[in-house]
Amino acid sequence: MTEKNIRRFQTALLLITNPIRSRIPFILSSVIPYVERNLYVVVQNPNFQSSSSSSSEKFFDREQQKERIRPMLYAIYKQLTSTKNPSVDILLHNVDSAIKSTNPIRLPRICEAVFADCSPSPGLYNYCRDHFYQLDQNFELRIIDEKETKEDQSIDKLPIFDNDLFNMKSTSQYNRGVLGGTFDRLHNGHKLLLTESALLCDEKIVIGVTDGVMIKNKVLAEVVEPINDRMSNVRSFVDLIRPSLYVHCEPIEDPCGPSATMADLNCIIVTDETQEGASQVNKERQENGLSQLAVHVIPMVPAENDNQDGDNKLSSTSLRRQRLGILLKPPLKSAESNQPYVIGLTGGIGSGKSSIARRLEKLGAAIINCHETYKVDTDVYKKIIATFGEEIVNPIDQSIDRKILGNKVFQSPDELKKLTDIVWPAILNLTKERIEYLFKEGKRIIVLDAAVLLEAQWTEAVNEIWIASIPPKEAIRRVVERDHLSSDEAKRRLSNQMSNQERFPYANVLLCTYWAESVTQKQVEHAWHLLLERINGDNPIF
Secondary structure (H helix, E strand, O other): OOOOOOOOEEEEEEEEOOOOHHHHHHHHHHHHHHEEEEEEEEEOOOOOOOOOOHHHOOOOOHHHHHHHHHHHHHHHHHHOOOOOOOEEEEOOHHHOOOOEOOEOEEEEEEEEEEEEOOOOOOOHHHHHHHHEEEEEEEEEEEEOOOOOOOOOOOOOOOOOOOOOHHHOOOOHHHOEEEEEEOOOOOOHHHHHHHHHHHHHOOOEEEEEEEOHHHOOOOOOHHHOOOHHHHHHHHHHHHHHHOOOOEEEEEEEOOOOHHHHOOOOOOEEEEEOOOOHHHHHHHHHHHHOOOOOOEEEEEOOOEOOOOOOOOOOEOOHHHHHHOOOOOOOOOOOOOOOOOOOEEEEEEEOOOOOHHHHHHHHHHHOOEEEEHHHHHOOOOHHHHHHHHHHOHHHEOOOOOOEOHHHHHHHHOOOHHHHHHHHHHHHHHHHHHHHHHHHHHHHOOOOEEEEEOOOOOOOOOHHHOOEEEEEEOOHHHHHHHHHHHHOOOHHHHHHHHHOOOOHHHHHHHOOEEEEOOOOHHHHHHHHHHHHHHHHHHHHOOOOOO
16 A cells, blocks of 8 residues: 555454564554544454355354454554544454354444455455445455565563463353443543453453542543443443443442442453552452452553653543643633733632733733732721731731631631622722723733632623633642641632532633643643634734
């Protein structure tokens, strides 16, 4: 195949007849550029010479098929670290029965092409036509020309673990397995875990999908897909690759889930990162009077080189990060050349909201800080002191000590409401005055730095809402370190605010300061440049 006059197919089938792991990088690099959407992989050793005669069709028994397919799983998914690739799914239909012209594989979608890694054969086209349903009537057959390629030394050996149930003479005793995960934005790491589980277990797999308290402290937990969507995606994927397998899927809010209580299970599938959890499962099963589960460990799929999470594995976090800085939904108000464009920047305590505001200011935005209403001798200043007492006044400069004030109001919702009833209307009035003043001074983009933007319903004053997010556990750590509070006090303050999940539906743009400052800077710059593009097109504002 050459690059000249390249034809790309929406959906294709890759037929691997010679499952040698070292050939996989070359095979995939020869096929991926020609496929846009879906690539289905079948590992099979067919006899092309007499496809019409079922007696001459060569096939392996179940254990032999597993032995051929299993090494291909990691070899294939290890090469597919980029989300830019088409969706690649390894079909396991031929583990349950031989592929025959009388028992063909039904492909999930109509395939426009078949790529095969074998030598050209007169019977190959007919073999494909007779043994696979859902091939396009005029499908194109392409042979992958290896041109005497030497073994690719770049591919690593298959990771070896003590707990590898495929090393047993037969896997039939491990026909009912259990596994768990978040399964957010199903990626190739999930696919490897689910495909190897489906290959190992011949009867059923039980899948616990984490939710609730299990995901609360994940980075960008508010962006995690809804539990019903994640469970549906898991079921659909397993049904696609091995339709004969029964799948039981349920949400879990504790580490063990159904694995500790289901009596008929005989194995647990984990990754090299989560295998310690298997010990806890077996401990609970023993306490419940149930049999111990054999443990099968699956390697993690490596991440792309440009993954900035400080993690060397493919993860849902890196996929959720792709939502940062971009416009998630249309602005509240469109840009007008004779009006300022106001960004309402908000976020919980410890979210890094103010540091984001400072970065935006350096990029050219004007900043309105809502703490200005606390200035000495303003009407609001006097009302706050009259309500909460002279002890909140700093004796050195007569300013309101916001830490002391915070200790008072965060102890009681009633006290907090007293403060907000005084401050919120005054802030909105001041904000409108400042916006008008800054626009007259030549500032087009104005950022309103307001922790209570949503609670106070100030959205009428802004064009977009930008939300700074941080996991609750990290927010508490920051507040304890910054304000010298106890962990319980920090938790209490956090609980008095909107949660990340409650804020997220309002977000036009989502930002997160969880990573290194350099990562935050790139994130803010990306959001800023996209902002300039959407409000001014190609014309620079400044």
